[in-house]
Each structure stands twice: as C-alpha cells, then as structure tokens.
Amino acid sequence: MTIPFNRWPEELAAGYREKGYWIDVPLTDILSRHAKSDRCAVIEGERHFSYRELEQAATRLAGALQRQGLTTGDTALVQLGNVAELYIVFFALLKIGVAPVNALFSHQKTELEAYASQITPKLLIADREHALFRDDDYLMTLVARFPSLNTAILRGDSGERSLEGLIAAPEDNFVATPSAADEVAFFQLSGGSTGTPKLIPRTHNDYYYSIRRSVEICRFDENTRFLCAIPAAHNYAMSSPGSLGVFYGEGCVVLAADPSANLCFPLIERHQVDVAALVPPAVSLWLQAIREWGNNGQLASLRLLQVGGARLPEALARRIPAEIGCQLQQVFGMAEGLVNYTALDDDDEHIFTTQGRPMCPDDEVWAADEEGNPVAAGEVGRLMTRGPYTFRGYYLSPEANAKAFDANGFYCSGDLIVIDEQGYIKVVGREKDQINRGGEKIAAEEIENLLHRHEAVLHAALVSMEDELMGEKSCAFIVARSPVRPVALRRWLRELGVADYKLPDKVEIVDELPLTHVGKPDKKRLRQLIAERRLTTK
Numbered sequence: 001m002t003i004p005f006n007r008w009p010e011e012l013a014a015g016y017r018e019k020g021y022w023i024d025v026p027l028t029d030i031l032s033r034h035a036k037s038d039r040c041a042v043i044e045g046e047r048h049f050s051y052r053e054l055e056q057a058a059t060r061l062a063g064a065l066q067r068q069g070l071t072t073g074d075t076a077l078v079q080l081g082n083v084a085e086l087y088i089v090f091f092a093l094l095k096i097g098v099a100p101v102n103a104l105f106s107h108q109k110t111e112l113e114a115y116a117s118q119i120t121p122k123l124l125i126a127d128r129e130h131a132l133f134r135d136d137d138y139l140m141t142l143v144a145r146f147p148s149l150n151t152a153i154l155r156g157d158s159g160e161r162s163l164e165g166l167i168a169a170p171e172d173n174f175v176a177t178p179s180a181a182d183e184v185a186f187f188q189l190s191g192g193s194t195g196t197p198k199l200i201p202r203t204h205n206d207y208y209y210s211i212r213r214s215v216e217i218c219r220f221d222e223n224t225r226f227l228c229a230i231p232a233a234h235n236y237a238m239s240s241p242g243s244l245g246v247f248y249g250e251g252c253v254v255l256a257a258d259p260s261a262n263l264c265f266p267l268i269e270r271h272q273v274d275v276a277a278l279v280p281p282a283v284s285l286w287l288q289a290i291r292e293w294g295n296n297g298q299l300a301s302l303r304l305l306q307v308g309g310a311r312l313p314e315a316l317a318r319r320i321p322a323e324i325g326c327q328l329q330q331v332f333g334m335a336e337g338l339v340n341y342t343a344l345d346d347d348d349e350h351i352f353t354t355q356g357r358p359m360c361p362d363d364e365v366w367a368a369d370e371e372g373n374p375v376a377a378g379e380v381g382r383l384m385t386r387g388p389y390t391f392r393g394y395y396l397s398p399e400a401n402a403k404a405f406d407a408n409g410f411y412c413s414g415d416l417i418v419i420d421e422q423g424y425i426k427v428v429g430r431e432k433d434q435i436n437r438g439g440e441k442i443a444a445e446e447i448e449n450l451l452h453r454h455e456a457v458l459h460a461a462l463v464s465m466e467d468e469l470m471g472e473k474s475c476a477f478i479v480a481r482s483p484v485r486p487v488a489l490r491r492w493l494r495e496l497g498v499a500d501y502k503l504p505d506k507v508e509i510v511d512e513l514p515l516t517h518v519g520k521p522d523k524k525r526l527r528q529l530i531a532e533r534r535l536t537t538k
C-alpha cells in the first residue's frame, strides 16, 4: 500500500536524480549510517543517547509496532514535545513505512482531530504530560471518533500502552520495511491560511535532499552541538538543517523545552553548544537578558545563530554579532519545501538585510504580479517556486491545490518578496490570510470559523496587529448578536480545544465590519482601525 500524493512530473524527477538531489535512499539512513557510533546524538535534561542507543531504541520500537500489525502505507498521529522519544518514534515509524503527522505539543483537540480526519491513522502516540492525555477520557473519545485508530501508545504511561515499555522490549530479528524513497515518508504541517490545517506529504527523496544540502550550507559535522529550543517537530527545527541535519553529520542535539534565556544560556555553556536555531522574539528575549545580567561568558561557545520563521527586523539582526558575539544566519523556509539561507561567508549587508538565497541551484523562484507574470528584479511580487524538495500539492486537497499552484506546477507561498540582481530574497509582506505570531502561524479562517460557532457572534474577522516583541499578534473584530465579553470568547475558544497561540490576543467588538467591493471583510481597513484606535494587547 502506498499513500497517494501529487508526484513531480517524470521529466523533472529524472533531472533531480541525474543531478544527485534524489538518491533513492530512505530517511532511515540518516540514523542507520551511524548505527555503530558511540558519539552522543541527543541530550535531553540528564539523559544522553548515543547513535547506537538511538538506533537500537528505534529498532526495538519498530519491531514492537510491527508485531502489533502496523505496516507500510499506514499512518500515525504523533504528539510529542522536545523529548528524545520524538526522534525514536520518528525513526521507528520510518523503519516500518508508517507515515506520521507530528503535531506540535501546543496543539489541542481541534488540530489533532483535523489531522486525524485527514490521515485516518491506525496509531496514536501521545504524552501523558499533555493535558489532553493526563487521563483516558479524551483518548476514549478519539478512539470512538476515529475507528481506524486501533493502537494507542503513551509516553509516561505505566501500563501496557507505555511507550518507554515498547522501546525497552527486546528485539532480535527485525526486518525493516521503509516505504520506497520516492513515496511519502511523513506529513509536514502547513502554517495554513484556510479553514482546516493542511498536510504536506514529504517523500524520503525530497526531504533527504533538503537536509543534506542544508548541512552542506551550514557546515554541520560531527563537531556540531546544536541547541533545539523551538518546537522540535517543526520543519525548521527538523530540517534546516535542524536535528535531522545534526544526525546526518553525526553531531549532537541538545534539547530545551523552550527558548528562554534562563534555560538556554546554562545549557549552551554546559554542553558547549555552537549552533542554535531561534525565531525573532526569542532573539529579543536573549538580547534583553544579556543587557540585564550580561552573559558571563555563558555563550562563548556559540558560533552561529540561525534566525527564521518570521521577519527579523534589521536593527535586531545587527545586534546579534555585537551583543551575542556570534554570527547570524537568516533562514527563510516553509514546510512546503523551499528554504533560503544567507551563506556563512556572505557580507554583512546581505546577512543583516536579506533572507538569503534559495539553497538549491535548481530551485526555481520568481516573483509574480497580479496576473501571474514575472515582475522585474527589485520589484515586489508573489513568491512562486518549484524544485526538488518543494511539494506538488497538499494531501487530498484538490481545491486548495488549484488555488495554490499555477499551471506549470509553481507553488505560490503567499509571501510578497523582492529578489535582487544577485538572487537574494527579501520578504516584504504577505498576501495569505495568515497571522505570523513570532513564527507561529495562525490561519485567520480557521479561527473565524470557530468564532462563528459561538451563539453571540454574527460576524468575525481575525487580523494581525503589530507587536514589538512578537512582530505580530492577532486581533478579532466581532459583530455581536447579543452582548458578549471578550474574555468569555477567548475562554470559549480555549474550551473548544484550540492551541493557545491561536487565541485572539485582542477582541474588539464593533457595530459592523467594513467590507470590500466583493463583500468580504476589508482586512486592510481593519488593520488601519487598529492603528487609528491605537489598540494594543496590553
């Protein structure tokens, strides 16, 4: 059984193979190539895992899952935070050809159920530490709602469903059955701009290339000690070069539960971390901490700070080498594929003021005008791209795909960009109906749909509002049928089960929504209203 997805046209695929981008090797290779290595692969708190241990743990879990009947072409819903088991589970599933969706730990019922209804998973792997799985109530509800779910495994469980128990189960004659390298390996999460969160099928071939090329550009190797303090399941943390890039190079991943300076500075010092990946708000917090208490040499080992996921203001960029004492690398990527980096040997101007260049010579990237024609170099246009690791369609979403792709298979990311003569890209805005809350993406329509389910809500529109720390926060404009308090709406949304970062930071009750000439809420006007009314989230 294989998982359906939109394939690259044969001609392009042949070219990607010829040029060595696609090597027809499954992602399991990233770990198994170091199966005999006793170097440290992961540090999480006081736990250390060597490559040999990680590989053995993944093999034992794979064997146990295989005995439970899971097999190539099946899918799994996984929700684990920044813990070593995230990688053990990921590689175990790849070994038996089961394609996971790695939900973020901040996700709640709405997101989990949206993913489950798209992939009809046979397997659920979750964590007792997550509020939803603290007892069995929600687990029962999920299993009842999704009859395909016949196996549930929990981290931190003491009984027979214990993930740790399965990882420890002895295994001697396991035979790996990964899916073919040009088939779906797993699903990545789209930041989204539509009502339901979309899934991105990633093949072994395309993802492995993205990782290998990232490793080359960022010069990761066996001496790399990488701090992963952003959500480890996010595409950036996994593949740019992320933890998988570190594993490929036989380096060491140091996991942190969050990017706070309190937690990260001592970890950097203790484990002599030399690279960290952050989003812009975390950079601000680190700089603030350094201004307040100095860094007491704690960051001396840090060589490179990668920053991506949201716009990095130039003023903040310039402070990084000066105040943190390491080099900056801007990373502009997307779970759909395309990743851009500033090069380690780029000049300061490019590093401070651009989001870098596409990482692959065969990334086709251009900026389109409203009619879909290329704009001149230096002009603003919509980002259009295709290439050896950029997907060709959201999972089972023909309607969304018809809008997101042009006739030649170019994906329109919804970003407004300027490309200069040398190919450097600047992200200058966005056309998609999304709020980028410090790197966490909120699809306006998803929250508007939920708000419309509240009896007091007649109309709802979610827009971004500027925020000094987060870059953007969200503001919900509501036309109410009956009196309703903003706090009550937020509480109601939280009880429905939506990730905290998606809760509107501000709720503004209005008499009516300004409309565009086609009768949709005029979001440009609403953003102006925020400025006019000087609305803040404080």
Ligand code: J2J
Pocket: 189, 190, 191, 235, 236, 237, 239, 240, 307, 308, 309, 310, 311, 312, 330, 331, 332, 333, 334, 335, 336, 339, 355, 413, 415, 427, 430, 436, 439, 441
């Ligand atoms: C401005 N906007 C950016 C940047 C992403 C590496 C790094 C990030 C992601 C990611 C990723 C930006 N400046 N430096 O997957 O592998 C916004 C754009 C983009 C969207 C993608 C990776 N870096 N963005 O952030 O799928 O709007 O991936 O289209 O979460 O984030 O979001 P996401």
